[in-house]
Each structure stands twice: as structure tokens, then as C-alpha cells.
Amino acid sequence: MSKRIVILGGGTGGTLTANRLHRHLKHHPIGDAVEITVVDQDDHHVYQPGLLFVPFGLAQHSEIVRPRQAQLHKDITFVQQGIDRVDLERDTVVLEGGRELAYDALVIATGATLALDETEGLTGPGWNEKVFTFYDLAGATGLETALAEFEGGKLVVNVVDMPIKCPVAPLEFCFLADWYFTERGIRDKVTITYATPLDGAFTKPVASAALTSLLADKGVHLITEFNTGEVDGEAGKLVGYDGREVPFDLAVVIPLHSGAAYVGRSEGLGDDLNFVPTDKRTLQTIAKPNVFALGDATNVPASKAGSVTHFEGEVLVDNILRFLAGETLNSTFDGHANCFIETGFGKALLIDFNYDTEPLPGHFPTAIGMPLLKESRMNHLGKLMFQWVYWHALLQGRDIPGIGADMPTRGKERPAPHTPELEETAV
Amino acid sequence: MSTATMAGVEVRLNDEGFFEDPNQWTEAMAVEMATADGIDTLTDQHWTVLKFMRKEFFEKGTGPTVRLLGKTSGVSVKDLYLLFPKGPAKMAARIAGIPKPKGCI
Known part of the structure; x- marks a missing residue:
């Protein structure tokens, strides 16, 4: 019998997970027997980093919104319907209107909403x-x-x-x-x-x-x-x-941000703000082993940012395939985030960090590269170019050359380590 | 990092006066810290908040934000500010002997 993977949310996380899963399954022993379904309440995929530019007349509505379904591989089923709740006991998603979708593995990728x-x-x-x-x-x-x-x-x-x-x-x-x-x-x-x-x-x-x-x-x-x-x-x-x-x-x-409303209606799935408690290394939820989550929907202590979601996608897809094959999950997600910070006048900063390393000065990804924590025109151009990368590589669930899931450490300037002598004089 | 003597015991504090090791904390220390912060008596409501913060920290690895505290501790945000006038999340975390709430990354 075929395996059913249901992905809730057709935004950044849901789309890149679906496409990446689809590609990896082509070369996987269980590949032919897996059905992927993505559910979303509408068919408008918004390039969210573009929202910052709209108020200043630097981006138009038409540039930053595309149909969700068009971003998914044709073999992936897209269901446009609101979600009523997830029934964890029955491994079933109940849609608004009563239709049910049973799953072997579920991915929560419904992001954050504005409360x-x-x-x-x-x-x-x-x-x-x-x-x-x-x-x-x-x-x-x-x-x-x-x-x-x-x-x-x-x-x-x-x-x-x-x-x-x-x-x-x-x-x-x-x-x-x-x-x-x-x-x-x-x-x-x-x-x-x-x-x-x-x-x-x-x-x-x-x-x-x-x-x-x-x-x-x-x-x-x-x-x-x-x-x-x-x-x-x-x-x-x-x-x-x-x-x-x-x-x-x-x-x-x-x-204030919260998770999606249906999370609150799904017994045992979310926390007080409807975010989904999730293991920060494996991206498996605490609720049940066959439920995974990524992106803004989770409670993992990483930035709620598209780059984090992209890096999570690599670990998540690997772990879903491991779960379906009955193998041990990889605990490898390091909280990697990589963000351009637009600073005006055609310049931007770049920051790169993870769970353990805060954003530091230096260069990315190695000692020769884009300046970190420093205004430059190159970073601004990087930010503008990223919109193309988003639609054409990131949503397709492809790796972006030179920017892997693990945070690079070469090129970062670390502050001088504390020495015991100094600590004593500070007391 | 520095050390301080509270309720007769030497404890390790970070640069902002938060406990390095929440397990060193005792209720007697909370009373001392509260007095130093201008809270003469720790009422039942104060203790509700302090105990809730410790529970959250040990379960989730960080203390809650003010808003989450108002939603889940049983004490409203307005009352939290009356109880801990210098900012509930931070002040209560310090008196409860847990690290400063991370807020977010």
C-alpha cells in the first residue's frame, strides 16, 4: 500500500518540502509508492520579504504574489481548502466542510499569523x-x-x-x-x-x-x-x-504573532500561542512521531525567517524519509539563519548565525565573500537577487550553491575568549 | 560572572544579576532579592508568578514573555506590572533565579 504524506501550508516551508520530497523520492526505494498532498486555504503565494519594500514604492503587488499550485511539481496534489483540525489519534486531517485526509506522515508548515x-x-x-x-x-x-x-x-x-x-x-x-x-x-x-x-x-x-x-x-x-x-x-x-x-x-x-487557528483546535498539537512544540534538531513534533513541522509554525528557538525554513527543509525531508523507512532520525539541524538587512541608500548588512553562534562580523561564507554585519552595496544587490533565487531555486527545494544547512564558521571573527584571569578581575 | 552571598549561601550571577545556575536558588534568596528591589512583602500572587516562571523554565528552557505570562500564569498583565513594577518578565525571572527570558532570536 502506498504511503501518504500530507503537508499543511503551501508557503515557503510547505512548497520547498513538497518539491524536495518529490525529487528525493525518485531515487528512493519507496519512491513510486508515495503520494504527496499540499493543503492551503488560498492560491496566493506571497514572497514575504517583498512586503518590506511595498510601502516605499519599491515593489508591486504583482511582483510578489504568484499562484501556490504553480510552484509545486505537477505530480504533487494541491487541495485548496481551509483546515478544521488535525486528529492526531486517527492520523487524519479534517478539512473545513468535513473532507478528511488520512496520512502516514504529516508536515505542519502553516506559518505564523497576526494576532x-x-x-x-x-x-x-x-x-x-x-x-x-x-x-x-x-x-x-x-x-x-x-x-x-x-x-x-x-x-x-x-x-x-x-x-x-x-x-x-x-x-x-x-x-x-x-x-x-x-x-x-x-x-x-x-x-x-x-x-x-x-x-x-x-x-x-x-x-x-x-x-x-x-x-x-x-x-x-x-x-x-x-x-x-x-x-x-x-x-x-x-x-x-x-x-x-x-x-x-x-x-x-x-x-503579536501566533500559530494558525486550526492548531488550537487540534488537541495536543500546539502551545498557548498555537505554535507547534518541535524538536529543534530533528524537526519531529513532540505531539506524535509521524508529525513533523518547519518554518514559522514551530516553537524552535531559531528566527522565523525564510532562510531558516530553507535550511530546515534539508534536515526535515531526510528525516521524513528515514521515518517512513523505520530508520533513526538525524539530529542535525543547527538553527542556521542567514539574513540581509536593508539599510537604505542602496546598501545592506548581512548576518549569519545559528543556535550556538550569534551574528558576528567577518565575511560569508568564507574569509573572502560578502561582508558580515557591515553595510555594503554588494549585500544590497544580494538581497535584490534573492527574489529570483526564491522563486527559482529555494521553492523548488534545491540546494543553493555555497549556502548549506550547516552554518559556516570560516570567515567569522570571534570575540576574544574569556580567560579565567580576566574573569577574576571582573568580579 | 560574579558571585554574591544570598541567604548565607554563595551563588554565581551573570553580569546582569541573573542566576547562572537556577538550582542554586532558594525561596529565602527570592525574599532577599525582592526586598533589595523594593518589594517589601512577597504576596501569594508574587509566589504564583515566581513558581510559574520556574516551572516554565525547567519545562521549556526559557522564561515566558510578559504577554505569555499574562495569558498563562493566571495573573493579568496589568497586575503583573503592579507586582513587578520594573518589568515583570525580567524582574520576576531574576527573583525566580532563572536566566533572562530570551524573548526571541
Whole structure:
């Protein structure tokens, strides 16, 4: 009897997993007897890194949205239907409308969603007029108009809570806003403020210091440890749980993220925020051995970013095939992330890190390569080129030459190690 | 890293004053740290939060964010700020003897 692999979600993770599985199965003993099905509620695949550019008129709707099914190999079945729940006991997915899909192995790749209702007042007065998010296409498009009409005043970029998709995107938004208003000749009439719940610009110390100083260079005010309790669109202010207020004329809010709603309806599958508890090395879920997960849908302590999902795909596909063959899983995913950070004026930074190594200066992938943690034009071109790579190589589940799942260590400049003598004097 | 004496025992702390080893922590130490932070009495509600944070840390490897704490600890976010005015996730984590919550990467 043939084996059935069901993949929930036709975004980055679901698509590259399906295509990679399909290719690997051609040369696998069980290859002919495996059916792959991908489920998604719609047929619009959004190139999410493009959302950052839409508000600044640097990307158009038509460039960043393509049909989901067209990204899948023709032998992969695509089912367009909402998901009601996963019945772990019966190894069955129940779709909206009652149709059921039984599986031998299941992949959760339904990403993260924006939990707008979790922040008081966010969608109240002023929503999509002077309070926006650029984390979905409608918001990013609306923001393009609002920015074009903005003649001066207080622009506030606010992250409600972590984790969020692409944790550097809000910083990139600040950098691009600085560039955008400079180009329009009104930079002196605009104040840009970045309010974050973190205690610095970013989570990891070396990168946080570099990005904090870059914000200062560009005249962006940084407010740290700000936990947004309420968005008051009418009065034009964010109110923190600790009572601090941040006034705005235009607010760009990155809302709390959660996993997909069906995860919450599937007994035993998700955590309190509907993310799926997953082994960070094997990508098998804690819920059941025949259920795997990747990308933004999981709770693994890696960035919610497309590069992480791509690197996870290699380990995940290998482990699904091992699972179906009754073999031991590989515990090899190292948390590798690789992100371009657009800094405006045709430049970008590049960061490369994993579970154990924070983003460090140096070069990628070896001592001769793209500069890490340093602004350069080459990195900007890399970011632009990546859109082509995404549609043509990454979604096809192909390896990208020179950029493997394991984080390269050559080329990274490590800080001097702590010596016992120094530690003693520091006491 | 540094060391400090709490409730008569020498403990190892990191640069920000968080415990290096959560197993060194005792309730008596929590009382001392809370007093130093301006919390005169640790109420039942304080203890609910502290114990919840330790449980989360030992189960998941990191303390929860403020919002998750408000959703799952049984104490609302507004009350959390009244209990731990300097920022619940960080202040409660320190008093509970666990590392600073990672938030995210």
C-alpha cells in the first residue's frame, strides 16, 4: 500500500518540502509508492520579504504574489481548502466542510499569523488610516499611500511582542524610512522612533550593539523594554503596560504573532500561542512521531525567517524519509539563519548565525565573500537577487550553491575568549 | 560572572544579576532579592508568578514573555506590572533565579 504524506501550508516551508520530497523520492526505494498532498486555504503565494519594500514604492503587488499550485511539481496534489483540525489519534486531517485526509506522515508548515485582537485598540479608530502594519499585503499597500501623503510629524515603528517573523524587518523599515524621507527632501520634518520590547535593537549582543549604533547614525530614536498595552489611534499614542506613552502621527505596528487557528483546535498539537512544540534538531513534533513541522509554525528557538525554513527543509525531508523507512532520525539541524538587512541608500548588512553562534562580523561564507554585519552595496544587490533565487531555486527545494544547512564558521571573527584571569578581575 | 552571598549561601550571577545556575536558588534568596528591589512583602500572587516562571523554565528552557505570562500564569498583565513594577518578565525571572527570558532570536 502506498504511503501518504500530507503537508499543511503551501508557503515557503510547505512548497520547498513538497518539491524536495518529490525529487528525493525518485531515487528512493519507496519512491513510486508515495503520494504527496499540499493543503492551503488560498492560491496566493506571497514572497514575504517583498512586503518590506511595498510601502516605499519599491515593489508591486504583482511582483510578489504568484499562484501556490504553480510552484509545486505537477505530480504533487494541491487541495485548496481551509483546515478544521488535525486528529492526531486517527492520523487524519479534517478539512473545513468535513473532507478528511488520512496520512502516514504529516508536515505542519502553516506559518505564523497576526494576532491583531491581542492588542487593545490596534484595530480601533485610526486603523489603516494612521495605524498600519506592513506584515500583510493589504497593510503594506495601505501604508504606501499613507507614506506618500505624509508631509511630516512623528513616525513610530513598534514591535508588540516577540517572536515575530523576520525580526530584523522592523529595523529595516526604520532605515528605509530614513532613506525615503531624505529622498523626498522632508527628513528634517519627520521624527522616527523605534519602540521595542527588547532591551536593545536586536536580541544577540554583538549584532544588537551594531544595529543600535546604526539606528543612532540615521537619527532613529530607540525606546527599549516597551510593552505595548494599548494603541490609541484617536489620541495618536501608544500606551505601555508600565504607563509610558509614545505619541505618533503615523504608527507602524508589528502585532503579536501566533500559530494558525486550526492548531488550537487540534488537541495536543500546539502551545498557548498555537505554535507547534518541535524538536529543534530533528524537526519531529513532540505531539506524535509521524508529525513533523518547519518554518514559522514551530516553537524552535531559531528566527522565523525564510532562510531558516530553507535550511530546515534539508534536515526535515531526510528525516521524513528515514521515518517512513523505520530508520533513526538525524539530529542535525543547527538553527542556521542567514539574513540581509536593508539599510537604505542602496546598501545592506548581512548576518549569519545559528543556535550556538550569534551574528558576528567577518565575511560569508568564507574569509573572502560578502561582508558580515557591515553595510555594503554588494549585500544590497544580494538581497535584490534573492527574489529570483526564491522563486527559482529555494521553492523548488534545491540546494543553493555555497549556502548549506550547516552554518559556516570560516570567515567569522570571534570575540576574544574569556580567560579565567580576566574573569577574576571582573568580579 | 560574579558571585554574591544570598541567604548565607554563595551563588554565581551573570553580569546582569541573573542566576547562572537556577538550582542554586532558594525561596529565602527570592525574599532577599525582592526586598533589595523594593518589594517589601512577597504576596501569594508574587509566589504564583515566581513558581510559574520556574516551572516554565525547567519545562521549556526559557522564561515566558510578559504577554505569555499574562495569558498563562493566571495573573493579568496589568497586575503583573503592579507586582513587578520594573518589568515583570525580567524582574520576576531574576527573583525566580532563572536566566533572562530570551524573548526571541
